[in-house]
Amino acid sequence: MPASHQAGFARRRLFPPAAACLLAAGALAGDAAAGPATSWYALRVQPILDRHCVSCHGPEKVRAELRLDSYAALHRGGAGGAVVQPGQPERSELLRRVTLPADHDDVMPSDGKPLLAPEQTGVLARWIKAGASPEAPPPPGEEPPAVAALRPAAPDYRPFLPRLAALQEEFGVRLVPVSQQPTDGLILRTVSAPARVDDAVLARIAASEIAPLIVDAELARTRVSDAALPALARFPNLARLDLARTAVTSTALGALAPLARLRSLNLAGTRIDATARDRLRQLPALEQLHVFGTPLADASP
C-alpha cells in the first residue's frame, strides 16, 4: 500500500477523551490529598500541568526540585521557593514562566516543547487570581467542556419551529432538528446546494436568533472562506463543524477559539498548513480533527 494512504489517516485525538476521564474523576471525588475531584483545580488546572509539565516535574524527572503532579507539591514550590502566590498572578513564578516569549531562556515548557495556548494560561491566571484554592469549585464559565456537555446542549427548539421554514427560505439553507429531542439542537445543512452558501449567508445566520440552536454546521464544499470564521465563533453550542473542501486557510482558525464545545472539526481538502496546529490547540473540547489532503497532512510524518 502506498505510504500516502496511511499518512492520510488524519483523525487524531488531540486531547484525551475528556468526558471519560472526568466521569472517572467524579467517581473518585473526595480523595483528600488532591482536594475534591470536582474542584476548579482538579478539573482545569491539574490537567494542563499533567499534559505539559509533569514529564519534567513529576515522578520520573524532577527538574529544579519542582514537582507539579499534585496540589501539595505545587504549593511547596521548587529550588527557588514558592511558584504560586495566591491572589497575585503577576508575582507567581509559574505563570511568568508560561507567558514568556518562545525564545526566552526561562520559558516553560522548556526544550522547545509546544507552549501553552492563551486559553490555558488564562485558566492558570484566573485560578491564581481567585486564590489558587485546591477545593473551590469552578465558577460559571470555567467548567471544562465535558461537564458543560452534560447540560442540555442547546436551547429548546420548539418555539422556533413555526419560523424555521421562513428562515430556511431567507438563508437558502436547511435548519433541521438533530432529533425529536427538543434540546438536541439544529443542523445547518447545505448539501443540496453548497455553492449557494457563502460568507455573507453565514454572517446573517450567526447574527440571527437561531445561532445558539445550531450544534452541527455542514459546510463542506460551500463557498465560505476565512472571512466566515468569526461568524462561526458566534454559534456557542457548535459541536461539529465540517469545512471540508472550502477555501479556509490556517490564518483565521484562531477565530474559532471561543467554540468551547467543538468536538469534531473537518478541514480535509482545505489549504491549512502546519501553522494551524497552535491555533487548533486552543479548542478545549476537540476530539476529532480531519486534515486529509491539506498541506498540514502532507507535512506530518
Place this chain on the structure above:
Amino acid sequence: MPDFPLDSRHVVTIPAGGSREYFDLQTRRQFFGRMAGGLGGAALTALAGNSLLGAFSRARAEGLLPPGSERLPHFAPKAKRAIYLFMGGAPSQIDLFDYKPQIADRFDQDLPPSILGTGQRNASNIRQPRLAVVPSPYRFQQHGKCGTWVSELLPWTAKMVDDIALIKSLQTDILNHNSAVTLILTGNAVAGKASIGAWVSYGLGRANENLPTFVVLVSKAPTPNGEGVQAVFPNFWGSGFLPATNSGVVLRSEGDPVLYLKDPRGLSRDARRAMLDGVQAMNAEAYEEIGDPAIHARIEEYEMAFRMQATVPELTDLSDETAETFALYGPDARTPGTFAHNCLMARRMAERGVRFTQVFARGWDSHRSLPKNLPLLAKDIDQPSYALVTDLKRRGLLEDTLVVWGGEFGRTVYSEGALKRDDFGRDHHGKCFTMWLAGGGIKPGIVHGETDDFSFNSIRDIAHVRDLNATILQQLGLDHNRLTFKFEGLDQKLTGTAPAKVITGLLA
C-alpha cells in the same frame, strides 16, 4: 381484504385509484370531525401538545415543520447515513473470518453427530450419505492491535481490523437465497415488506433535495460463466407498504445511470419544464378535488426527477477523483459496474447526503469449485471494501457513516458433493455466519460472538438477523419498536413481530 371498518358509517366513497394513505386520511378526518364536537378544539390541542410526540405530529399536521424536518430520528443519531455492502450468494465464514485450527486435522472425517444435532436441514445433509468435514485450506493470521484472525484471502480487510467490528454469531431462519435475502433486508421472508433502505429513507427523510434518499448499485460477478451468481430482485430494495418515494433507485452502470431520466433528443430543458408545469397544474387540481396523498407524492416525484437530471451527471462523473484515490480502490475502480467502482460511488453518495446506499456483490454461492472461485470473489471485494472504509475515515466521514458488510447466511463446514483436496463446495448454513460493521458509533477492533469448533453452531452472544437490523436502525437514531407504519391492521416494523434486540456489544 379492506382493513378499514366495514361499519356503514365508516364507508367512504373512494375515487378510482385511491391510495392507502387516502383511506387512512379519510377515516382520520371523520374521527376528528366527530371528536371536535364533543371535546372542543382547545382541549384537543392541549392534549396533543402535552407530549413531545404530540407536539411533533401537531406541528407536522399544521404544516409547521419546515421542509427537511418532516421525519426526524427518535434520538440523536450516531450515523447520518449507511452503506451496506451486500455479498449476495452467502460468503463462507469459515474460509474468511471464522478461524478453526481445532479441526485442521479432520479433513474428510465425519461431522460429529453432537455438532450436527437435530438442527437445520439443507439439501446436502438430507441427500448426502455422509457429511465430510473440510477444514479451511487457507492460512489465517492475527492482524492489527486487536489481533483479529483473518484469512489470507482478505489481505486488505486484514489491514483494517482495528477499524471494524466482526460479528460471528449471526443466525437466520431461511436457507434459500431469495427468501433469505428478503428476510435479512426486509424483516420477512415473504416478499412485499419494506426494505431496510426504504425504512431508513422513511424514518430520516431526505438530506439532499436533489438526490434519491436510497440508492442501489448492482455489481458484476467476478466468477467465470456466472458461477455462484444468484439473481437480485427489486423487492430487496422495495418500499412495500411505505410511500413509493422511499424505494431504492437503481443506478445503472451502462448507458444512462437512471432510466428515462434524460430528455429525449431535441427536447430542451425549458420545454421539459413547461410540459412539467402543465402536468403539475393538472395534478394539483386533482389533489384539490380528491385530496389523495398519492397525487401529492406523484407531484413530488416528477419534481425530483427534474432536479436529478441536473445532479446525477455530477454524481456519476468521476473525473474530479485523483489518481491516488483510484489507486486506493484498486485496478477495477475505473470500470463501471465493478464492485470497486461502486464502492467509490458509494463514498460520493455519502458526501452528497444519500441516506442509504446498497452495493450488491454477486457470485458467492460456492456449492462447487470453492477453491477455484472463492479467491476470485474475495479479491473482487477485498481492496475496495478496505478502500471505502479508509477513504471515509480520512475524509472525516466514517464518524457518521455506518458501513455494513455481509450476506444472507453462511456456509457449511462439510463438503457438498465429492470432496477432493483441491475441489469441494460448501452448502447453505444459517446457524452461524459472520458480518462486519464499521463507523457510525460501532466499537472498532472487536469480535462479537463465538461459534463452536466446527463453525457450525453459534455458542455465545447469538444474534438473529432482526437483531442486526435493530442495531443498524439504532445507530441511525431510530428505535426499531417505534419506527412503524400501519398496514393490514398491524403496526408494521422492520424487525417484525418476533422480539428483537439491539446488539449492544457492538456499540462504542
